Amino acid sequence: MTTRTEEAGPSGLASALVEAGALTSDWLPTFKAVPRELFVPDRIWPGIADGTRQTALVDRAKDPEAWFKAVYSDIPLTTQWDDGQHIGDGLGTTPTSSSSMPRMVFSMLADLDVREGQRALEIGTGTGWNAGLLSHRLGGANVVSVEYDEEVAKGARENLGRAGLSAVVIVGDGRAGCVGSAPYDRIIATCSVGSVPRTWVEQCRPGGVIVAPWGTEYGGEYVVRLVVADDGAAHGPFTRSSAFMRLRQQRTERPPFSAYLKGKEWPADGTRSMTALSPADIGGWLEQFVIGLQVAGAFWRAERYDGGSYTLWTYSTDTLSWASADYVPGASEYVVVQSGPRKLWDETEAAYRWWEEHDRPGFDRFGLTVDGDGERVWLDSPDRLVPLRSA
Numbered sequence: 452m453t454t455r456t457e458e459a460g461p462s463g464l465a466s467a468l469v470e471a472g473a474l475t476s477d478w479l480p481t482f483k484a485v486p487r488e489l490f491v492p493d494r495i496w497p498g499i500a501d502g503t504r505q506t507a508l509v510d511r512a513k514d515p516e517a518w519f520k521a522v523y524s525d526i527p528l529t530t531q532w533d534d535g536q537h538i539g540d541g542l543g544t545t546p547t548s549s550s551s552m553p554r555m556v557f558s559m560l561a562d563l564d565v566r567e568g569q570r571a572l573e574i575g576t577g578t579g580w581n582a583g584l585l586s587h588r589l590g591g592a593n594v595v596s597v598e599y600d601e602e603v604a605k606g607a608r609e610n611l612g613r614a615g616l617s618a619v620v621i622v623g624d625g626r627a628g629c630v631g632s633a634p635y636d637r638i639i640a641t642c643s644v645g646s647v648p649r650t651w652v653e654q655c656r657p658g659g660v661i662v663a664p665w666g667t668e669y670g671g672e673y674v675v676r677l678v679v680a681d682d683g684a685a686h687g688p689f690t691r692s693s694a695f696m697r698l699r700q701q702r703t704e705r706p707p708f709s710a711y712l713k714g715k716e717w718p719a720d721g722t723r724s725m726t727a728l729s730p731a732d733i734g735g736w737l738e739q740f741v742i743g744l745q746v747a748g749a750f751w752r753a754e755r756y757d758g759g760s761y762t763l764w765t766y767s768t769d770t771l772s773w774a775s776a777d778y779v780p781g782a783s784e785y786v787v788v789q790s791g792p793r794k795l796w797d798e799t800e801a802a803y804r805w806w807e808e809h810d811r812p813g814f815d816r817f818g819l820t821v822d823g824d825g826e827r828v829w830l831d832s833p834d835r836l837v838p839l840r841s842a
């Protein structure tokens with residue numbers, strides 16, 4: 452079945468975005484005036500709409516129709532792998548630059564809520580499309596975009612020039628913002644963070660808005676929309692689910708799995724118990740987010756076996772603790788083994804039960820505060836902090 456987007460190019464994509472509630476009427480003229488195709492390189496690895504997977508290379512020179520169709524589909528397009536180290540036509544290991552999914556681009560711009568005359572800072576220029584959209588609304592001199600990768604920044608400047616737009620693109624570590632052009636009325640990150648750099652809050656005016664994808668080490672990611680208060684603290688709710696590439700300096704190296712059992716056979720020195728909480732109940736995006744808020748410095752992996760059973764491993768990033776929970780289809784109790792100073796399954800279960808006791812709140816009831824003391828996640832209001840399970 453061909454969708455309208457595939458048939459109609461830019462206008463089909465615009466209609467799909469309007470229908471999805473992402474492209475608001477104030478952004479429609481900008482969508483038309485700043486065509487995505489001017490910002491997409493010839494070689495791309497298209498993503499899929501509801502996932503983080505990439506598909507095979509599409510090369511404009513070899514298949515211009517497929518390229519055009521990808522550009523005007525509501526999908527992210529990977530434009531760089533492995534910080535530019537990957538060459539060749541295959542998929543690399545980690546996607547490190549892209550043209551973000553149009554629905555996400557316009558939903559986040561709607562969250563940003565820009566007004567004429569405002570000054571905006573973007574972190575993560577990428578192809579320059581988002582910076583171009585902002586410059587069309589605010590004027591090039593009012594938009595500063597920071598990109599860490601020099602080659603990527605060069606490409607973005609060329610793309611902006613071709614589109615007749617002129618955002619100020621600077622090469623640097625976006626965690627530092629761009630103090631020379633501060634203060635800003637609006638700050639938007641188009642790479643995800645595990646914590647919001649304090650500099651962004653400092654460089655944003657009181658009443659200003661910061662929009663950034665925010666995710667935990669454990670998993671689950673949502674866009675947060677912070678408003679800076681007169682006292683310099685920033686507070687705000689999570690607005691939508693997202694799956695962005697991580698800000699380069701906040702990517703975490705996950706220790707190899709061999710670092711945990713230290714050459715011993717499972718269950719090694721672990722303590723065995725039983726749980727009634729099914730590992731299958733905690734794998735959703737929201738559940739991962741809720742667990743990650745409370746179980747800091749931990750990540751998981753599933754080891755799958757024939758017949759649908761699997762082991763859910765939870766590891767602490769300091770390599771000192773691990774837990775395994777064995778899922779068996781149809782069972783009502785599951786074997787758990789825990790090792791190390793942190794009882795990672797107990798923490799996970801306590802986090803999940805806390806969520807259940809609070810009637811399983813959705814992401815939009817959670818919010819974040821960033822101030823001089825760091826950052827904290829809350830439920831419903833800044834004084835109702837989500838508890839931390841780990842030491």
Ligand SMILES: C[S@@+](CC[C@H](N)C(=O)[O-])C[C@H]1O[C@@H](n2cnc3c(N)ncnc32)[C@H](O)[C@@H]1O
Nearest residue numbers: 548575576577578580581598599625641698699
């Ligand atoms: C998803 S892409 C951005 C998409 C882009 N806004 C667009 O419209 O095409 C994320 C970008 O963030 C950049 N990035 C990662 N860490 C960064 C950092 N510390 N400072 C600035 N840019 C960074 C990456 O190099 C990558 O180009």
